[in-house]
Amino acid sequence: QVQLAESGGGLVRTGGSLRLSCVASGRTFNLYTMAWFRQAPTKEREFVAYISPFDENTHYADSVKGRFTISRDNAKNTLYLQMNTLRPDDTAVYYCAARSAVLMYTTSTRDYVGWGQGTQVTVSS
Numbered sequence: 001q002v003q004l005a006e007s008g009g010g011l012v013r014t015g016g017s018l019r020l021s022c023v024a025s026g027r028t029f030n031l032y033t034m035a036w037f038r039q040a041p042t043k044e045r046e047f048v049a050y051i052s053p054f055d056e057n058t059h060y061a062d063s064v065k066g067r068f069t070i071s072r073d074n075a076k077n078t079l080y081l082q083m084n085t086l087r088p089d090d091t092a093v094y095y096c097a098a099r100s101a102v103l104m105y106t107t108s109t110r111d112y113v114g115w116g117q118g119t120q121v122t123v124s125s
Contacts, residue, residue: 002027002098002114009094009119016086020119022079022096029077030054033099036070036081037109038092039118045095047107049081059105064090086123093118 008020020036030053039045049070050059058070069082079096097112106112 002029002032004096004098004114004116006094006096006116006119009121011122011124012086013124014087016123017082017084018086018121020081020083020094020096020121022081022116024077024079024098024114026114029072030074031101032114033101033103033105034070034072034079035097035099035107035112036079036094037097037112038090038094038121040089040092043092045109047109048094050105050107051079053101057105059107061107083121086121088123088125091121091123093120 002024003026004024006022033052035050036048037045038048048061051070067085071080095118098114099112
């Protein structure tokens with residue numbers, strides 16, 4: 001099974017940008033579709049963005065569409081999330097997760113594996 005490790009979080013002001021990274025190990029990276037999720041205090045973990053194995057398909061939550069960009073570098077076994085125009089309601093722990101590429105697209109956390117420890121993103125007003 002794939003193991004994932006997120007990094008790149010931090011404290012940023014409203015309107016600022018951050019780039020998150022997620023490094024995968026253990027299995028061939030391009031066998032997986034990948035996704036970003038986030039969890040704010042007292043809230044359930046929610047879907048943020050999705051990317052298919054060779055970038056042919058991406059999906060975004062409505063709340064981040066036009067501000068966030070998901071990408072991947074299969075040669076580096078790395079997933080990215082470029083976050084621009086950040087807002088206080090983007091404050092959360094961000095997680096990456098994997099799903100076998102043979103399975104259908106889904107935004108449910110129950111359908112993904114390989115969860116890392118997450119990286120904290122805090123946006124101040």
